[in-house]
Amino acid sequence: MNVHVAPWPNGHHPDDPRFVFARDVITGLTQQPKQLPPKYFYDETGSHLFEEITRLPEYYPTRTELKILRDRGADIASIIPPGAALVEFGAGATTKVRLLLERCRFAAYVPVDISGAFLNGQANGLRADFPDLAVHAVVADFTTPFLLPDAVKDMPKVGFFPGSTIGNFDPAEAAAFLQGARDILGEGATMIVGVDLEKAEPVLHAAYNDSAGVTAKFNENVLARVNRELGGDFDLSAFAHQAVYNRERHRIEMHLVSLKAQTAHLCDKSFSFSAGESIHTESSYKYSTERFQRLARESGWMPQAIWTDRDKMFSVHALTTKRD
Template sequence: MTAHVRLPRTIAPDDTARHAFLVDVIDGLSADPKRIPPKYFYDERGSQLFEAITRTPEYYPTRTETGILTAEAGAIAAFVPKDAALVEFGAGSLTKVRLLLGAAPVKTFVPVDISSAFLQDAAQRLSREIPGLRVVPVPADFTAPFALPAEIAALPKVGFFPGSTLGNFEPHEAAAFLRHAGALLGPGARMIIGVDLVKDPDVLTRAYNDAAGVTAEFNLNLLRRINRELGGNFDLGAFWHRAVYNREQLRIEMHLASRTRQRVRVDGRCFEFRRGETIHTESSYKYTAELFRTLATGAGWRLAETWTDPERWFAVHALVRS
């Protein structure tokens, strides 16, 4: 049977994407403390570096979640309605979804990702691997409003949000995302979502400070992207990667710390850095079972099932829209 894949002819205009990036960077560097949203990690190089992070020995989330998806494939597949449209938010390389597509009765797959070039390449490969699966990629920022393809309007819909990406949102943002996803997927929607669990802080800090320095390069690549796309003049050697666990907030924090007092220009605007001052680039919240249940319920979802690994380091939750 012939594979079906629809690739968009055009992406959102470059100037629109650049403007949004510029506004967020200018606003973030003007704030105290300085910050930049983690979604801007994912240019093509950033997406490649993240995939490399997932293969480091210290980074447990990917292999642990993959183990759950493999071990519980039958039970998770049974949660998916027949001929469903599976919508993956922040699809990336589509590695984990292959485990689900191989077992679940999915008719159409809709990967959504901000990195359009990376998405198109991954979608083409998937369509060749699974003949008969209709692949309809949507290049979009899934944290902002976007429309699902018209051809899946009548199909039952299941959201897929693996990788503990929910933890990158502040709690109120996580609730807003879950509400938005429910409204987008519609009545009767279901969701399969991966969530990193609270655990030994040493395990967490090692995961975000790998010995090979891949996470550091991933973090610093954000400055390289600002230089290339926004006319920045960041000296990457003048900043260093810092990841720490905030016990009170139950989150890992990633920062880029200034090694010295310096000035940096972006799009003609000047920003002062003190020695040791940081740009907060990412938070990764960890959840207990009860914290996640409360979050999901408040956002209009009912927790139907939970699957974990033997160490209870990670959880895959099945949600049904209330």
């Protein structure tokens, strides 16, 4: 959809991140049902809130994936080529990558993230803790093509995409992401992907509706950003967090539900909500190991190994572009 955004306070350029943000918000809120892209959760506040989520007792994915990476560190190290550059898509707090950096000898680490200030802080922390490692932070949207730094051009590449962030894409977008990652990393690359597994609904429900309300704050941060950065007038107290499992589509859906009939404004546009109408803000798809391997194959990657925890809550997949 081609959206006209006006009036814009300081003039605009189509590449201006604020213009792109406003255009995406207007596009999403003009659709039926209304939706917003999940990447806009992540400014510095959103990145900190996500870190809080990862420490919640109900949120099993982070501690389970960390345990797999810790327990299977030697197996993972055995498939890493010497002198490789590790490229992490959506680096966040860089907690998981530290386990890989401690066990495998990488020549360089390229954390990629859309949340620039948070990313640069994390990169500085890693430089201090791993003084022999070259760290090249790249602020980019990984759903669009971007260039790797020249310094890693000739190194073998290993992609790292933990956190089941791949589950935030619908299957067609996930395939497009994996194909794009293959283009960025190049022939001969390896990719390590964390993927959340299908499981009992009450476990999923608790993980995305935590009792401390942190996930609710994280969800609301997208509208808070629209108000803060774009001058919107969304009444945050008039929207409620809701996370439900859509069994048919194998996904948790996060919504912001309007608590009353209301109208909000952004730029010169009005958005009307009926009571109970929702904005779909994020999906978290859950996979079986077979369904994910099929998706990987269809996207140009060969499954190389899978590691899971004893209770089959989470999976870590190694993929390669090499064909035997």
